[in-house]
Amino acid sequence: MKEQAVDLAIVGCSALMQEESGLGFEDDVTIEVKEGRIAAIGPSCRKAGQEAERWIDGRGLYALPGFINAHTHVAMTLFRGAVEDVAVDSWFNDHVWPMEVNLEARDVWLGAMLGCAEMIESGVTTFVDHYFFADQVAAAVEASGLRANLGWTFLDDQGDTGLGRSIAFSEEWNGGAAGRITTSVAPHAPYTCSDRQLSLAASAAERLGVRVHIHAAEHLEQTEASVRERGMTPVQQLDRAGVLAAGALIAHGCGVVEDDLSLLEASRDRVAFAHCPKVYLKHGLAPLTPIRALLERGVAVGLGTDGAAGCNTLDVAESLRLMALTQKHEERDARWMPLNTALQLAGPGSAAAVGLDGLIGALAPGYRADIVLVDLSGSHCRPLHDPAAAIVYSMRASDVRTTIVDGSVLMEDRKLSTVSTQEILDEVRERLPRLLDTAHGRRMARYPLARTAEPREAG
Amino acid sequence: MKEQAVDLAIVGCSALMQEESGLGFEDDVTIEVKEGRIAAIGPSCRKAGQEAERWIDGRGLYALPGFINAHTHVAMTLFRGAVEDVAVDSWFNDHVWPMEVNLEARDVWLGAMLGCAEMIESGVTTFVDHYFFADQVAAAVEASGLRANLGWTFLDDQGDTGLGRSIAFSEEWNGGAAGRITTSVAPHAPYTCSDRQLSLAASAAERLGVRVHIHAAEHLEQTEASVRERGMTPVQQLDRAGVLAAGALIAHGCGVVEDDLSLLEASRDRVAFAHCPKVYLKHGLAPLTPIRALLERGVAVGLGTDGAAGCNTLDVAESLRLMALTQKHEERDARWMPLNTALQLAGPGSAAAVGLDGLIGALAPGYRADIVLVDLSGSHCRPLHDPAAAIVYSMRASDVRTTIVDGSVLMEDRKLSTVSTQEILDEVRERLPRLLDTAHGRRMARYPLARTAEPREAG
Secondary structure, X not given: OOOOOOOEEEEEEEEEEEEOOEEEEEEEEXXXXXXXEEEEEEHHHHHHHOOOOEEEEOOOEEXXXXXXXXXXXXXXXXXXXOOOOOOHHHHHHHHHHHHHOOOOHHHHHXXXXXXXXXXXXXXXXXXXXXXXXXXXXXXXXXXXXXXXXXXXXXXXXXXXXXXXXXXXXXXXXXXXXXXXXXXXEEEOOOOOOOHHHHHHHHHHHHHHOOEEEEEEXXXXXXXXXXXXXXXXXXXXXXXXXXXXXXXXXXXXXXXXXXXXXXXXXXXXXXXXXXEOHHHHHHOOOOOOOOHHHHHHOOOEEEEOOOOHHHHOOOOHHHHHHHHHHHHHHHHOOOOOOOHHHHHHHHHHHHHHHOOOOOOOOOOOOOOEOOEEEEEOOOHHHOOOOOHHHHXXXXXXXXXXXXXXXXXXXXXXXXXXXXXXXXXXXXXXXXXXXXXXXXXXXXXXXXXXXXXXXOOOOOO | OOOOOOOEEEEEEEEEEXXXXXXXXXXXXXXXXXXXXXXXXXXXXXXXXXXXXXXXXXOOEEEEEOEEEEEEOHHHHHHOOOOOOOOHHHHHHHHHHHHHOOOOHHHHHHHHHHHHHHHHHOOEEEEEEEEOOHHHHHHXXXXXXXXXXEEEEXXXXXXXXXXXXXXXXXXXXXXXXXXXXXXXXXXXXOOOOOHHHHHHHHHHHHHHOOEEEEEEOOOHHHHHHHXXXXXXXHHHHHHHOOHHHHOEEEEEOOOOOHHHHHHHHHOOOOEEEEEXXXXXXXXXOOOOOOHHXXXXXXXXXXXXXXXXXXXXXXXXXXHHHHHHHHHHHHOOOOOOOOHHHHHHHHHHHHHHHOOOOOOOOOOOOOOEOOEEEEEOOOHHHOOOOOHHHHHHHOOOXXXXXXEEEOOEEEEEOOEEOOOOHHXXXXXXXXXXXXXXXXXXXXXXOOOOOOOOOOOOOOO
């Protein structure tokens, strides 16, 4: 008999684990959870598992580390599908930023709760958020049980009020929600914040022991405009302002150029990128984040969705598939982004990118118990020659049966335990006419860099 | 009271219908089905609907024309996920064609049944297939209740036996399964069939009143090799052999070049392309099918998956999303491939591509009753500002609740009525070791055109 029973045991599953040759599935595994961490994992502890406080039958299911959404604006679920088929500058200036002017604190809480429900249902256990009213997002994280790194967005237009609020939020909430919340200082972008504000953000982040979360080098034309107008790339601008020295998670980096790579390599212990392929495709951008070059220089890359106003979903399994597919296409090489690299990037790679290396992103003793159980028995996954191929190229978010964060079961057999989606949606519905009304003619800021390249002429 | 009751009525759904400005959803619609056709559709016949033989409550659901899979090899579900991360020539020569040598008739029936189950579950109501043992695929179509256009693949290596079998199959099965089966003569490709065989296939197709279904211009390097070696593009070769004159469905056309466009335009009443974006990305191909140029010249383009050995899924909703996303990326234009064009291409466009224009691909009186009901109430689709955006960018195949072909309900509330997936899989499992064994060293043919372009160097 064991001295102390474990809190939760998942018994008899196949589990994605680090093996000598890379990530691989081991069969008939028991995962024991104690005080929110994985206490033991392996075939040997099956009997002990049956003595746990709570017992989940994992037979026939595949255990993965919970998906990590390395960059989103979760409350933008409110605008999902409201703006389609417009160029990126119009998307910001004529649609999204005018709608965002309408946001009230309660809206952000509702949108965040809806997004948390969607992410739990999609097997996402951690998300990194960059938004206004970040305290409301924090409240949604507390209520939903998810893990998150949160930053309160600020723009130069708000003067130093925005900057101060972002820093104060980072200080107040770092370590919140029983440790599930970490924070970042969150300037919007080099093109919407002054160099002075970027510097102040960087030093505040260093003082607080957090990082900066920022959009930069979003597309190549933006980089080219920066070189033209400032004589440097956005990455060089971040370096000049001390942001790379402080440490940063940079979304999206499609405009990272050769000149940036040595700077990034020198900062690779503290600078990483979030890659959100679906929105780059939707915005008609090319090239995409140079993932292969970044990985070769040891710079971490995490998988994200971006906000649902652009991405439509908060489904990181979809991001994973799109990343693997588009990487092969971008590199003209079917052998690149092999399954193992894709899974590595979704797990430990994304954990490193979001600053939680060694805590999440893997199923191993000592890691936080952020676990999803996936059902690969559907006809779209069978016969199952290779579970890794099924996860990257066949599974759907709806195949996630159970989602666990910090050892707490947030969804079991597709039943949510922490969010009542219907109540949230009922309240959202009443608020939509006000949220979508842009007759006021105002917007959060101006997206300044009209793309210089013309769309390709057809045929 | 109505003179004659209808066979099936779907009551109270929102339905995708042709409106003046394009495809749009009308709410609170009843669809009446009689003798396998849509007899009436609109708000006015709701009461009549309730007098039908069978009644489906469509409230809260979205009715779409069933998805059309314009190009697949359905039995290749057997090899799903068995070959990943290899270059396209190795994929054929070292893996897939050696495995296909092992195929027996029963294998193809089982693989086809499994693929039919997956397609019904994904809302696909028609598929176009190109494979060996096509009589077994036809039997699976009969049993599953799906609609299909089938061709028996032949290669020059088989001599005239293969050609003869393909022609005989087309003749025997055209109009089979109570009219749900149509056929094509199915040479594999211009690079695996002689010009003589292509000519014979074309004249047989003309004689039988069917078309040719063939792979051609699969990627740009193939076109370049054809020009180098034969002095003409694959499309020009098809023209020379009389295939364009006979009419053809061409998969995949990523290697269609400017020189081909006028030939294709001249044949646009009988020549179309099947576009399967997921496999092009997986094989690291670029560019993709020039859809915009083809549509501008009036050439129909249909959406396909290709076989599950390359595509991993037979999910046309996934193809639809990938097409819209990659079209924006390829054309560097977020405004291109707007929602309405994407839905038009998935519906009437794909119907035209597969030679069933005016019969399927739309919800309108007189069309065959191939209908799917989709549930857009999931958190990943809400709030629902625009059902078209939800269908193209948010829905998952698992949101399809009900699939109807020719007025027969093949799946209701996600329960299949014509295929027992578990029985199929049990039998498949026993056959897999033999199917995957390539120690014999043989293969169906040789994929001759090693890609000339080197993969892009990283960094």
